[in-house]
Amino acid sequence: MAYPLPATGVWHDRIVAPGAAGRLYPADAANGLYSAVYVAEVLPGENYDLGLRLRSDLNTRVRVSVYDRWPFAPEARRYELPMGPVVRTASPEVEFRWHLGISPGSEGSRLYVLFETEPRGAGAMHGLRYALYLARVPRRPMNTRGRGITYLAGPQGLVLAEGPQDPRVVLVVASGADAPVPEQPGEQWTPSLVRNGSFRRGMEGWTLISEGESSRAGSRVAVDEAGLIIRGDGSAGTVGVRQAVHRKVTEGRPLMLRIAVRLDGEARDRDTDVGVPLEVAVCYLDARDQEHCGSRAYRRRFVTRERPGGSGEVISIPHGAWYEYEDDLGRLPEPPLVVKSVSITGGGVPGLIARVKNVWLVQE
Structure with missing residues (x-):
């Protein structure tokens, strides 16, 4: 299952609830880690910024990786993103932005992002809040730092292998953007115990x-x-x-x-x-x-x-x-x-x- 991450430059806030640490996916996650998979539709030959924002004053380990296909497929290629050196300001938050390049020779259009964390201390007690975003950007120099943002280089020439027709992906929830969840042919949905949870059908079921x-x-x-x-x-x-x-x-x-x-x-x-x-x-x-x-x-x-x-x-x-x-x-x-x-x-x-x-x- 994966969360949609539209390449619109809109921040998508989430929280790891208190006590929620634990593997959502069995592969490639250390014991005690919370993990969440995001999927984005991107264009071959284009460049993107992937952003992460979270508090820096919590004793919490974080790891972000991108994949060329479903992360837990046996043939998946993982690219762990660098996390520093970190630009710190008076704000309790830190912000990372990784520049990614998609190969024009990609057969697929799906970029997968795996967020992993092990909440500790205050983060484990009160919940860890973080936000992700993805935006299409023009090519620019890498590894620059400034404006309180840590700019880092991700993989360039990333060859993607899967498209929207891939049967393994289940979109489970909309992002924080104002747009509703797309309902395109071929997308699969995990059955929810709550009917009409989007309220698209008005008060039906409520x-x-x-x-x-x-x-x-x-x-x-x-x-x-x-x-x-x-x-x-x-x-x-x-x-x-x-x-x-x-x-x-x-x-x-x-x-x-x-x-x-x-x-x-x-x-x-x-x-x-x-x-x-x-x-x-x-x-x-x-x-x-x-x-x-x-x-x-x-x-x-x-x-x-x-x-x-x-x-x-x-x-x-x-x-x-x-x-x-x-x-x-x-x-x-x-x-x-x-x-x-x-x-x-x-x-x-x-x-x-x-x-x-x-x-x-x-x-x-």
């Missing part, structure tokens, strides 16, 4: 819900071409949507929750302590037939500021940008055996607009 004193759910919850919208009005109750799932999953296998979220609007939740801007909850039964719903459900709350006394349930995200979150529910102390429902709620902060798209719950 039920409108309201809690507390809220009585205007219909006016505060909507769907447009970008996905679900929940508008905050400062009322005591929350509103949102819920989908009944009632599906049994296999014990001992990863159960990946993936969701793209965005908090917009003139207000920010740091201006008020009323409510939660956005929350996703999964209600389930464990192997002992114990119910994890309501206050015991799996919950993740998305805010635009850190809150005192917060825990791993609270995720601070940038204001006004799409943010992709991923977590393996199979690694919970009491993992799901039967998924009963998935809920998305919010609306407690006046003036804040919560957006959601590409809700996936996938058994890998």
